[in-house]
Amino acid sequence: MAQEVSITFNQNDLIIDNNQTDYEAYYHDYEAGLESVVEPQPESIRGLPASDILTPSDRYQELFEAVQTSRIFTDSKTFADCAPKIEPERILYRYFMQREREDFNLLAFVLENFDLPKVHDSRYVSDPNKSMGEHIDALWPVLTRKPEKHSEFSSLLPLPQPYVVPGGRFGETYYWDSYFSMLGFAASGRTDLLKNMADNFAWMIDTYGHIPNGNRTYYLSRSQPPVFAMMVELFEKDGVHEAQRYLKHLKREYEFWMDGEASLTPNEAYRHVVMLSDGSVLNRYWDDRDTPRDESWIEDVETARNSSRPSNEVYRDLRAGAASGWDFSSRWLSEPGRLESIQTTSIVPVDLNAFLYKLETTIARLSASKNDHATAELFQQKAVRRREILDRYLWDAEAGLYRDYNWRDREKGAFSAASVTPLFVGMASLDQATHTAAAIRSHLLAPGGVLSTVEETGEQWDKPNGWAPMQWMAIKGLNNYGEELLAKEIATRWLQIVGATYHRHHKMVEKYNVAGRAPVLAGGGEYPLQDGFGWTNGVTRRLLEMYPDAAPKR
Numbered sequence: 319m320a321q322e323v324s325i326t327f328n329q330n331d332l333i334i335d336n337n338q339t340d341y342e343a344y345y346h347d348y349e350a351g352l353e354s355v356v357e358p359q360p361e362s363i364r365g366l367p368a369s370d371i372l373t374p375s376d377r378y379q380e381l382f383e384a385v386q387t388s389r390i391f392t393d394s395k396t397f398a399d400c401a402p403k404i405e406p407e408r409i410l411y412r413y414f415m416q417r418e419r420e421d422f423n424l425l426a427f428v429l430e431n432f433d434l435p436k437v438h439d440s441r442y443v444s445d446p447n448k449s450m451g452e453h454i455d456a457l458w459p460v461l462t463r464k465p466e467k468h469s470e471f472s473s474l475l476p477l478p479q480p481y482v483v484p485g486g487r488f489g490e491t492y493y494w495d496s497y498f499s500m501l502g503f504a505a506s507g508r509t510d511l512l513k514n515m516a517d518n519f520a521w522m523i524d525t526y527g528h529i530p531n532g533n534r535t536y537y538l539s540r541s542q543p544p545v546f547a548m549m550v551e552l553f554e555k556d557g558v559h560e561a562q563r564y565l566k567h568l569k570r571e572y573e574f575w576m577d578g579e580a581s582l583t584p585n586e587a588y589r590h591v592v593m594l595s596d597g598s599v600l601n602r603y604w605d606d607r608d609t610p611r612d613e614s615w616i617e618d619v620e621t622a623r624n625s626s627r628p629s630n631e632v633y634r635d636l637r638a639g640a641a642s643g644w645d646f647s648s649r650w651l652s653e654p655g656r657l658e659s660i661q662t663t664s665i666v667p668v669d670l671n672a673f674l675y676k677l678e679t680t681i682a683r684l685s686a687s688k689n690d691h692a693t694a695e696l697f698q699q700k701a702v703r704r705r706e707i708l709d710r711y712l713w714d715a716e717a718g719l720y721r722d723y724n725w726r727d728r729e730k731g732a733f734s735a736a737s738v739t740p741l742f743v744g745m746a747s748l749d750q751a752t753h754t755a756a757a758i759r760s761h762l763l764a765p766g767g768v769l770s771t772v773e774e775t776g777e778q779w780d781k782p783n784g785w786a787p788m789q790w791m792a793i794k795g796l797n798n799y800g801e802e803l804l805a806k807e808i809a810t811r812w813l814q815i816v817g818a819t820y821h822r823h824h825k826m827v828e829k830y831n832v833a834g835r836a837p838v839l840a841g842g843g844e845y846p847l848q849d850g851f852g853w854t855n856g857v858t859r860r861l862l863e864m865y866p867d868a869a870p871k872r
Contacts (some may be wrong), residue, residue: 485850
């Protein structure tokens with residue numbers, strides 16, 4: 319019987335009794351300047367375990383819940399990204415003293431005590447006379463943030479080097495997004511940004527033991543698809559020959575993803591590792607917390623309310639879905655169209671395990687280049703073993719395609735664009751690649767590129783939407799196996815739909831409706847369509863370099 323060996327983020331030491339009388343007694347001399355609880359300052363965060371760093375929901379508790387429940391901001395992320403103007407304890411003291419007043423106004427209180435998130439690109443106006451490539455090159459400085467003294471107690475985590483954000487509501491850097499942006503840095507000649515971004519991610523591994531979903535306190539409990547090995551590879555191919563210096567970081571990232579492997583028995587799971595019935599080990603997405611996400615708090619509460627399952631299970635699966643980067647998709651749902659049926663932690667995903675295969679082979683290759691042949695052999699064996707297990711559990715030989723695997727129900731999931739990832743990392747056989755290419759052409763190829771799935775559910779990672787990362791991995795993966803014609807067809811279709819949208823709206827956006835030929839803006843998901851946009855810029859800029867004859871005309 320499948321068993322979950324679970325862990326839950328323990329907040330017991332962080333909770334202050336919010337009974338008003340006790341709170342008032344605790345702080346009755348606060349204004350007189352007596353010492354209060356000392357919380358981590360931004361400059362001292364580096365020495366703390368990730369589990370000891372407070373998120374906004376930890377820090378503001380009842381105030382945070384009141385703000386999110388009242389919907390005074392249309393986007394739950396807004397308050398999570400606010401920076402307090404004074405110490406959080408003082409704000410909470412004010413809140414508990416004022417909230418029962420008849421004239422209390424929650425929005426006015428928040429605006430008095432917090433600074434709203436900055437909108438950095440509000441003054442940027444695109445030049446319609448620029449080509450799409452010129453537009454992208456001009457956007458990198460707009461999307462770059464420089465290290466600066468952050469507001470005390472902000473959810474934003476400081477980074478040592480300049481970093482690029484996606485744009486729109488996303489004012490921080492994101493892990494797997496950044497790899498696809500970095501493709502564009504190379505094409506734009508911005509090797510400085512390549513190095514800055516890699517150094518920032520290496521610093522986060524040193525500091526927190528892993529690369530968080532993004533540089534916010536509320537992202538520390540999870541990571542995202544492990545693509546640091548691919549980032550390192552960019553250095554080898556684009557003139558910055560420093561890949562070996564990141565070997566220790568790659569090893570530590572691997573330890574994070576494999577934590578708990580040695581203690582499992584068949585049909586058990588712990589954090590990111592799952593031991594299948596035959597003793598084989600693969601990985602899943604996971605988040606160490608099982609509470610509503612700070613950045614989507616009210617949405618998660620409402621989703622859990624519609625489920626018959628315990629709320630903490632729903633929250634964990636929503637968080638794990640966010641860790642996957644596919645937030646959200648029918649891939650994770652037991653009932654397509656019902657987000658409350660999410661079961662991410664039950665799924666062994668094809669893309670995650672392909673990325674970890676790439677991490678294993680990269681560690682092996684870089685170790686060999688440093689004459690550490692024992693480590694090289696060990697990780698090469700790990701990679702071979704993972705490929706064998708994927709072939710056994712995730713390759714559907716009858717249908718000729720890769721599919722996710724539900725380790726609890728012991729059955730395969732639906733076909734999706736994630737199936738291109740084994741081709742992208744080079745772990746598929748030639749026969750598997752040929753069949754995968756045929757499946758992509760038959761099921762996922764659309765007028766604007768590759769669909770994420772064939773299910774139309776209203777979730778943003780389902781039909782009719784297409785995303786830059788999946789286009790790139792499909793194009794690169796198909797080229798790896800001699801499927802150049804299909805790769806170029808996907809690239810041409812993607813460049814045409816992105817170009818048509820750019821020429822009509824003068825902007826790059828987060829995702830595209832690729833199901834039709836006309837540039838219809840994409841929808842679905844938890845928030846409005848975002849423009850900017852990091853990974854679209856990066857993939858498109860690299861494809862313009864690879865396929866100059868496919869560049870869209872006005």
